[in-house]
Amino acid sequence: MVLKLARNAISPGHVTQRLHLIVAFLVAAGHAACATPCQFETQGEGRVAAIVDARSVRLDDGREVRLTGIEATATTRQALTSLLAGRDVILRSADDMPDRYGRQGALVFIGESDISVQATLLAQGDALVSAEITDKNCAAALMSSEAEARRQKKGSWADPSAIKNAESPDDILSGIGRFMVVEGKVLSVRQAGAVTYLNFGRNWTHGFAATISKRNLPAFENAGMTLKSLENRRIRVRGWVEGTTGPRIDVLRVGQVELLGANEPAGVRP
Structure with missing residues (x-):
């Protein structure tokens, strides 16, 4: 009697439906496997x-x-x-x-x-x-x-100096003309003309700063990153170091700026 009930419980229609679900799952899994990042044309x-x-x-x-x-x-x-x-x-x-x-x-x-x-x-x-x-x-x-x-x-990354400290502008300035990664706390956000400055030092002339042109602001806004909101936040900036008295990195793309957690150890953010 138990065997008979079990057989009656799984009708041909149910089997077909389950097969369709299995096929759909395999197709979806195949699409997911093909969606590997960076697989451009x-x-x-x-x-x-x-x-x-x-x-x-x-x-x-x-x-x-x-x-x-x-x-x-x-x-x-x-x-x-x-x-x-x-x-x-x-x-x-x-x-x-x-x-x-x-x-x-x-x-x-x-x-x-x-x-x-x-x-x-x-x-x-x-x-x-x-x-x-x-x-x-x-x-x-x-x-x-x-x-x-x-x-x-x-x-x-085995070198402790691989990530530069924004509080040591002279160390950053020594690498002028090189691509660097810098971490620190943004002390102020100021606009001068068509440029926004993320200042990491109190002395705007000699301290490290990241600069963002007005024409690049829409990209940050579209990414949900308001520059003023970066004030008092720890961030990581990457780019080419330039400047004479104080080191600068010109930020052209949103990806050059990463937000860091308040209590996060330097250099380990995923």
């Missing part, structure tokens, strides 16, 4: 014939490719050589428009790997996120790779 492929510099390679067909999304550290070129010399690669990006030097900017993938060379370099601590990639998912994935290396103090 393929813009070509080739074999790496030479490492030009810490962020550029030359393919066997003569094309020069610049690795987008990262800035170099002291170990980037050596790591890039180990990863890419003589390897077959696939180039992915939103477009294949060359830069003013004729280089094709792209995320580089070795063979059929779904992990970019940029993500690998970041995870090893052999590069810094440049914040130039605007796709949110891809940018977040690259930042996550860097954060993991930072937590584990890999590569360049």
Whole structure:
């Protein structure tokens, strides 16, 4: 009697419905698997014939490719050589428009790997996120790779001075012309003409500041980041250091600024 009831409980219609649900689940899972960050349109492929510099390679067909999304550290070129010399690669990006030097900017993938060379370099601590990639998912994935290396103090992050202290402007100014990561508390937010200053020191002339042009403000507003709200907040800023008396970083993209928790240890935010 129990067996008979069990058989009657599962009708052919119920079986068909369950099969449809299983198929739908597998299809959805397949789509999720394909939604790997940074999987932009393929813009070509080739074999790496030479490492030009810490962020550029030359393919066997003569094309020069610049690795987008990262800035170099002291170990980037050596790591890039180990990863890419003589390897077959696939180039992915939103477009294949060359830069003013004729280089094709792209995320580089070795063979059929779904992990970019940029993500690998970041995870090893052999590069810094440049914040130039605007796709949110891809940018977040690259930042996550860097954060993991930072937590584990890999590569360049093993050096305590890898992240500069905003309260030591002379230390930052010594790296003028270099790409740096700086952390500190924003003491004031001031606007002068078409530029907003995030001041990290009381002496506006000599203290470190991040500058944001008025034309870039809409991007921050669209991201839900009001600059005035950054006052008295700890943030991390990345970019090229410039200035004469006081060091400056010109913030061109929202991704150059990260909010930090009030009690968070320096250099460990994911």
